[in-house]
Amino acid sequence: MGFRWPDGVGNVEHDGDDIRIQISMPTDEHGFLGRKCPSCSQLFRIDADAYQGLWDDAELWCVYCGHDENSAFITDQQLNRAMRPIGDWAEQSFNQMLSDTFGKVPKSRSRSGIGIEITYRSDPFYPQPLPGINEEELVRIRTCTSCGTRYAVFGEHRYCPVCGPLSAEVVAGDALDAETSRLDALNLVAPEEVRELREQGVFNRIWVDTLENLVTIVETLARTVFNAAVSDATSRLKSKGNVFQRLDDLADLFVDAGYPDVRTLVSEGVWLRLQESWATRHVFTHNDGLIDDKFVSKVRGSAKLGQRARVTEPMCRQAITDVRALCAVIAGFTAHSAPPS
Numbered sequence: 001m002g003f004r005w006p007d008g009v010g011n012v013e014h015d016g017d018d019i020r021i022q023i024s025m026p027t028d029e030h031g032f033l034g035r036k037c038p039s040c041s042q043l044f045r046i047d048a049d050a051y052q053g054l055w056d057d058a059e060l061w062c063v064y065c066g067h068d069e070n071s072a073f074i075t076d077q078q079l080n081r082a083m084r085p086i087g088d089w090a091e092q093s094f095n096q097m098l099s100d101t102f103g104k105v106p107k108s109r110s111r112s113g114i115g116i117e118i119t120y121r122s123d124p125f126y127p128q129p130l131p132g133i134n135e136e137e138l139v140r141i142r143t144c145t146s147c148g149t150r151y152a153v154f155g156e157h158r159y160c161p162v163c164g165p166l167s168a169e170v171v172a173g174d175a176l177d178a179e180t181s182r183l184d185a186l187n188l189v190a191p192e193e194v195r196e197l198r199e200q201g202v203f204n205r206i207w208v209d210t211l212e213n214l215v216t217i218v219e220t221l222a223r224t225v226f227n228a229a230v231s232d233a234t235s236r237l238k239s240k241g242n243v244f245q246r247l248d249d250l251a252d253l254f255v256d257a258g259y260p261d262v263r264t265l266v267s268e269g270v271w272l273r274l275q276e277s278w279a280t281r282h283v284f285t286h287n288d289g290l291i292d293d294k295f296v297s298k299v300r301g302s303a304k305l306g307q308r309a310r311v312t313e314p315m316c317r318q319a320i321t322d323v324r325a326l327c328a329v330i331a332g333f334t335a336h337s338a339p340p341s
Contacts, residue, residue: 001091002332003088003125004088004092004125004208005085005088005127006084006085006088006127006128006129006130007129007130008023008079008081008129008130009022009023009085009130009234010022010023010024014312021085021125023081023085023130024130025078025081025083025133026132026133027048028045028133028135028138028140030137030141030152031047031049032045032047032048032141032150032151032152033045033046033047033048033051034075034078034133034135034162035073035074035075035078036072036073036074036075036076037060037062037064037067038067038069038073039065039067040062040064040067042062042064042077042155043135043136043156044062044063044064044066044151044152044157044161045135045138045151045152046060046149046151046152046162047149047150047151047276050149050151050162051215052152054293055163058162059068060073060142060161060162061159061160061162061164062158062159063151063153063157063158063161064153064155064159065158066156066158066164066165068164072326075133077131077134077135078132078133079118081130081131081132081133082130084128084130085130086126088125088127088319091125092125096324098206106245111266123226138152139154140152140153140154144160144162144166145161145167145170146160146163146166146167147160147162147163148265149161149162156174156178157174158171164318167331168220168221168224168228168331169221169327169328169331171220171221172217172220172221172327172331173324173327174220175213175215175217176214176320176323176324176327179214179217179246179316179320180211180320182206182210183206183210183313183316183317186203186206202329203313204311207311207312207313207315207316208281208284208289210309210320211277211280211281211284211316211319212281212284214319214320214323215245215278216279217272217323217327218244218250218323218326218327219244219245220243220244221327221330221331222254223237223244225255225330225331225333225334226244226254226257226333228255228334228335229259229333229334229335229337230257230335230336230338233257235308236253236256236257237253240253246278247271247274247275247278250262254330254333258338258339259333259337259338262326262329262330264331266322266325266326267325270325271321272300273318273319273322274319274322274323274326275298275299276298276299276300276320277315277319277323278298279294279295279298279299280295280299280309280311280315282295283295283309284293284309284311288308289308290306290307290308290309291304291305291306291307291308292305293305295309295341302305
């Protein structure tokens with residue numbers, strides 16, 4: 001049809017009343033292509049080569065909410081870029097129609113008696129360049145441990161865009177990294193603000209929250225591994241409540257299912273510190289930090305009933321290191337690592 005197109009427009013095909021326009025989508029400097037979840041509207045990116053290599057009817061997963069479908073996951077900027085050639089095609093099609101209609105008649109024509117004059121002049125069409133893609137700069141690039149796909153995220157996530165849910169071990173590792181980064185961020189607070197935040201108890205609350213989160217990380221990992229590895233997990237867990245929040249009960253549960261005792265797979269020092277961290281978290285969660293009999297029985301030292309337990313940044317950092325060791329042991333428990341029952 002002799003239409004003019006801007007750089008970035010490839011093949012233009014007509015199929016009856018349909019038209020297909022091939023439009024390039026630039027990648028970022030790392031070779032990643034932006035994607036936007038049609039469900040939660042959050043952005044992520046995927047290695048463009050990996051994306052091109054997917055089969056035509058492959059489903060893509062949102063890395064944040066887990067929405068999966070055979071969808072373009074197109075971003076707003078990509079949609080804006082894609083719409084420009086469609087507008088160019090519409091304008092040139094309209095001009096072509098006018099040329100076909102009036103091209104064989106004089107430029108001006110009058111009909112006597114009604115005073116109507118129709119004038120048409122065809123001007124050359126010059127397409128504007130396609131809009132570029134300038135999305136948020138990457139900070140965190142991931143490689144899926146299951147399928148090897150490289151992708152980039154802008155927040156907490158639980159899924160690979162190609163193969164779906166991440167392993168429990170990866171999720172736990174990410175959560176521990178986040179806790180470390182949160183403690184690191186405290187050291188970036190301006191000195192003039194530190195005193196006020198400290199006096200308001202902000203630092204203490206963050207340290208207490210860290211211990212609470214560590215217990216949740218272990219609970220989530222242990223529950224996921226146990227349910228996947230133990231065939232009769234449902235019956236074993238019946239009426240046991242939050243058993244994975246309690247260290248010794250967690251250890252006993254795996255032992256009863258035929259697995260090694262986690263208490264012997266980590267060092268004695270690690271296990272003792274974990275018990276102290278769990279006991280400290282417990283009194284802050286259930287007793288406003290006031291030391292009780294259970295705390296005294298678990299924690300070595302001069303802790304006295306009625307006193308308030310103390311939490312520090314070094315204690316939290318050590319707890320993160322200890323939890324990493326425990327998580328590595330638990331993650332090693334699989335359906336094949338226990339003796340047949």
